[in-house]
Amino acid sequence: MVMALAWVLTSVGVLVATVLVIWRWTRRGLNLPPGPRRWPVVGNLLQLSSLPHKDLAAYSAAYGPLVYLRLGGVDAITTDDPEVIREILLRQDDAFASRPRTLAAVHLAYGCGDVALAPLGPKWKRMRRICMEHLLTTRRLDAFAGHRAAEARHLVAEVRRRAAAGEAVNLREVLAAFSMNNVTRMLLGKQLFGGESVGAEEEALEFMEITHEMFRLLGMIYLGDYLPAWRWVDPFGCERKMREVERRIDDFHSRIIDQHKKKAREMSLQGAAPSCGEMDFVDVLLSLPGEDGKDHLDDVEIKALIQDMIAAATDTSSVTNEWAMAEVIRNPRVLRKVQEELDAVVGRGRPVAETDLAGLSYLRCVVRETFRMHPAGPFLIPHESTRPTKLLNYDVPAGTRVFINTYALGRNPRLWEDVDEFLPERHLPTAADGGRVEISHGPDFKILPFSAGKRKCPGAPLGVVFVLMALATLFQCFDWFPPEGLLPEDIDTTEVYGMTMPKAKPLLAVARARVFFDVNQ
């Protein structure tokens, strides 16, 4: 027994020593960027807390614009610097536009067979082209404008109902339902929460719960991705959890595809065909030819795309909306200015419409300031380098994981004054900007809500509409106050880390009607 144990310990020791020697040898002569001291085997992994974006922000402050980390067996860099980010996303996007195959991505994105988590390659290119040319086209998105207006009315009705009952409104709940309904109407042809969906509330809640769990797992820095030995042990059952969520989500997607196929069969038996305006995204995907001469896309490809759209479009917009509401209610001065603008541009006699949104410059500054302080995700989705390259004259090996810290970018004191103050005015356009407030990144790369380059968000125009429409509607129709007993500045702004970065506690606020038009007019 003692002999066997000694043998195992010696073998492990020899293995670790061999790995270290090989690793050091392959890095001979490399001029890696500066970074914190690393431990053998684990590297910097144990220096990361439950808020890694803050840890990496502190490293950027200490070591400069480009920081090297070793995460177990994986090279990683992080940056909060606009010039380095521009170099990574634009000038060298051929080298940095891939994605790591993390275990969460393999389990939760159909083996990385989607768009958002797929490594760079012909498969990603084809799936992204399907999104751009068949789903997120201006024509198709315009066809859903009526549904979006209906969801804005539903949002007002829901807040009125809760306010009339004397409750403080749980803004997380109503904003999550707004985003989810908008996405599922477009994607699946049905509203999940409220209205038409009476009776399906349980299914909706279950689906929201799995989606949140999926986000948590996707955002996690899972040790098994960096230390293969950890995977064998999996002491917290993370991979088991990933498999369970994978199965539950797949069941949901299978049901959706079956329902759509059944509907298509029934229509074809009646000799009918849906018009372009009536087709939801699943109908569109079912109508497209597959690869290599196949008549249709594979079910798994359709599922991966549905999954991406739901994951990419719902939490991003509802988390942003909750932060914007929290910051505006914390700053009554800003609320007054937003409402003065709405009164001047839209008035109080009719609901705000999508065509008004371009003219709401101050509200657009509010959204930009929200993205500066609370980007939807603390990092862009991690990128990965496909070949050895150089940044700021440092060597970056192939396979390096890239953490672009958008949280630290927005709070970088070298770029912004009063970083912790919510000051939308700082984004007011000068005459040189042409007077329009752009919400996506500008030429200075100081805010990056939708990224840039090959991997930039293909849903940005729609995301902007979801955010502006919800906020304009809520600020036009209601005055907002903190719950009884709290002052505006008491509203908590602690965040939790994940693929998105929500407020730690759901936002509760008191709503008082300020317009009285019939929302259904």
Ligand code: HEM
């Ligand atoms: C406020 C709303 C939104 C925000 C803040 C947002 C932000 C982002 C960000 C930061 C990325 C990562 C880019 C990178 O890694 O470099 C991304 C990727 C992506 N987004 Fe969005 N997004 C939003 C809404 C949407 C919507 C509405 C859709 C589609 C319906 C969408 C679809 C995608 C997809 C498919 C990707 C992956 C692109 C790729 O890897 O090629 N997003 N988004």
